[in-house]
Amino acid sequence: MEALGGEFATAPALIVDGYGPDxxxxxxxxxxxxxxxDLTRNASRRYxxxxxxxxxxxxxxxxxxxx
Ligand SMILES: [Zn+2]
Structure with a gap:
């Protein structure tokens, strides 16, 4: 369970790295x-x-x- 929690904790940081905080x-x-x-190519997601x-x-x- 600790390993799973760690993965969830690092995922947002990886996303910010790859896509940006916006x-x-x-x-x-x-x-x-x-x-x-928002993982769309042109950041067009709204919902x-x-x-x-x-x-x-x-x-x-x-x-x-x-x-
Ligand atoms: Zn909604």
Missing amino acids: RFGRCEAHRCEAVYI CSAACTARAKTAAYRSRRHT
Whole structure:
């Protein structure tokens, strides 16, 4: 268990090394405050999961139709 904890502890440092600190973001979906790590090539990620991405797109679509 100690070895496993160590791996989890070093993973964020490795990500900062390889991608930069701006790769950490907070999900922009409504009422979701999950933190994600952006591993996309152009740092285009905005949501923590595919579920939140779909939810946000649906909400945006609905708000466009109403205005
Ligand atoms: Zn989310």
